[in-house]
Amino acid sequence: MKLFYHIGRYFVLLWLILQKPEKTSIYRRQVIAEMDYLGLDSLGIVAIVSVFMGAVVTIQTAFNTDHPLLPAYAIGFATRQAIILEFSPTVISLILAGKVGSRVASEIGTMRVTEQIDALEVMGVNAASYLILPKVIASVIINPALVIISMFLGISGGYMAAALTDVVPLSNFTYGILFEFSQFDILYALVKTIIFAIIIASVSGYFGFYTRGGALQVGHSSTKAVVFSSIYIILFNLILTQILLA
């Protein structure tokens, strides 16, 4: 029962968010500010995680495919596919859900419990749209960029692992990286990323927007934002993989 209540209210909120904005110039400024907060701020962690994961994926694949029938370039190929198809879009989105989701929910939740949202609504501002829409748009723009950077750095990390260790000959690895490259894979990854971006910003916004109580509940909301955006990302990952790759 509770679940249906939340889903219903989530869609009501989405409907509010998608109303025509009061003044587009203000929204535009907000989007740029949010891109800064949500995106550039996350660049560091995305870079570190990507490089190391790329390296680890390469070494793991090398150790676990040590079989005479498998060509050596398979390691590079598998690394590339893992990074582009799953690791960059899904894992980076999960990291962003943790980083961005908690920030969005606690920011909006605090505004709710200190009556700042009421103040906006009394003025005649559509608070849901004013607070959440710029975050959704900013995420939809910035997350794919972060994911592309992550793909690049992940593969670079793998390359470094190949160069610095002797798990796989470098020339074989490079051949594998370039082997049967398909642009559709990138498109597939970006479609997933965009949907995850919408999930992160709107689900976190939802939990923040409907916070009731005080500091304690703001904390709860931000935890719930992270937990539920992560769950929905994983759920939608399964669904989208089935739809897009089938």
Added chain:
Amino acid sequence: MIRTENIWKYFEDDKPVLRNVSLHFEQGKTNLIIGRSGSGKTVLMKCLVGLLEADKGRIFYDDRDFSAMGFKARKVIRKEMGMLFQGAALFDSMTVEDNITFPLNMFTRMSRTEKKKRVDFCLDRVNLGAVHGLLPSELSGGMKKRVAIARAISIKPKYLFCDEPNSGLDPPTAILIDKLISEITHDFNITTVVNTHDMNSVMEIGDTVAFIHKGDLWWTGSKDDVLHTCNKQLNEFVYATELMRTIQNQTQEGE
């Protein structure tokens, strides 16, 4: 002018927080709603501005039926409202200046210099000087209230709502804020509604007074009538403090 007709509000099914409240708030006057803590003042004010929906009854803003309006139509009226919240509710990540310019940015096409002038005017009107660049957390409680008033009047509202504007302030500052609200109301001919449980405010600025007790409207009148009412609940409220009782005894002895 704001009018309510038979407002009922329930949070639980059998316990109404507001029972059949019909009131009339006049233009150019400070209309006070008084009552004990928990009597329903804040709920009534939130129903008036539409932050809560009344379960029954109607609300009119100058004969426009607010309660029957949808989101879009209400927006027109909301742009004519200013509200001072019990906790000031300033946007805490914005400077004082940005707080006051916010409604102007949102709803007007003023130029930068016009906005600057308006901010200076509003801050001056609430007797604050150079606080433009400060954040709300860097202000005292009384200053926050004044900035909140400045924000509320920046788009020249027709209706001003103040929920306990002077709670938590020392008596001279409380009176200062009350006077400010009263002056603004008269200067700009605003319909002002003020929630309070402070008898000082009633005597200072109460043009009209409505007394609410446990969700019922018990009494309406002017501040002069308040002292001479035979309504038992209101009497208990008015003469709750030693000070008021002393005044009462002295006036009775004088008569």
